[in-house]
Amino acid sequence: MTQTFAPGDDLIFQLESGFGLLRIIAMDPRVDSTDQRDAATVWHLLAYEELFPDVESAERALAEPAALHVRNPHMALTDRAFERTPAARLGNRPVTDVERVAYLQWTEGGGEVSDRSALLMLGIR
Numbered sequence: 001m002t003q004t005f006a007p008g009d010d011l012i013f014q015l016e017s018g019f020g021l022l023r024i025i026a027m028d029p030r031v032d033s034t035d036q037r038d039a040a041t042v043w044h045l046l047a048y049e050e051l052f053p054d055v056e057s058a059e060r061a062l063a064e065p066a067a068l069h070v071r072n073p074h075m076a077l078t079d080r081a082f083e084r085t086p087a088a089r090l091g092n093r094p095v096t097d098v099e100r101v102a103y104l105q106w107t108e109g110g111g112e113v114s115d116r117s118a119l120l121m122l123g124i125r
Contacts, residue, residue, distance in 0.1 A: 005024055005027075005043075005089060006024065006027070006092060007024050007025060007026050007027060007095050008023075008024065008092045008093055008094055008095050009023070009024045009089050009090075009091070009092050010022075010023055010062050010089070010090045010091050010092070010093065011023065011024065011045075011087035011088065011089055011090065012055060012058055012087060012088055012090050013085065013086055013087045013088075013118075013119065014086070015051065015124060017051055018051035018052050018053055019051065019052045019053075019054065019055060019057075019058050020047070020048065020050070020051050020052075020124070021047075021048040021050070021052075021058055021061070021062070021068070021090075022045050022046065022047050022048070022085070022087055022118055023045065023046040023047075023048070023095075023099070024043065024044070024045060025044040025045065025046050025074065025095055025099055025100060025102075025103045026044040026095070026100075026103050027041050027042070027043055027044065028041065028042045028044070028107075029041060029042075030042055030113075040079055041079050041082075042076050042077070042078065042113050043076070043077045043078075043079070043081075043082040044074060044075070044076055044077075044103045044106070045072075045074070045075045045077065045082075045085075045118055046070060046072065046073055046074065046075075046099055046102075047070070047071045047072040047075065047118065047122055048068045048069065048070060048071055049068070049069040049070065049071040050068060050069060055090075058090065059090060059091075062090065062091065062093075065093070071122065072121070072122060073099075073101070073102035074102035074103050074105075074106055075114065075118055075121050075122075076106060076111055076112065076113045076114060077113065077114055077115075077116075077117070077118060077121075078113055078114070078115050080115060081114055081115050081116055081117050081118070082117075082118070084117040085117040085118040085119060086119075087118075
């Protein structure tokens, strides 16, 4: 992976119908590598509902993040799945307590980690 990402990063991805937004909520190291889906890092993403006609519109929407609608509050992906999610970093802002809720529920419940890209998990591709 050529880019370095961190919790709080807003990511953009492109579809034929426009651009969408993802957000990195957390990154967890994996210690158990006995399962093929366990990887060095688990990426915890939030996905927004809106699609934008261009990158500039997406950036303007991120200036007012409370106006965005959450499509999926939490997806846990392996390194491989995250690498197969074609996204670029737009910026970084602090992760809010509200954004952490679904992630914390996942950690308490011993949730699963997917080896499918975020776009596949969202039913987009």
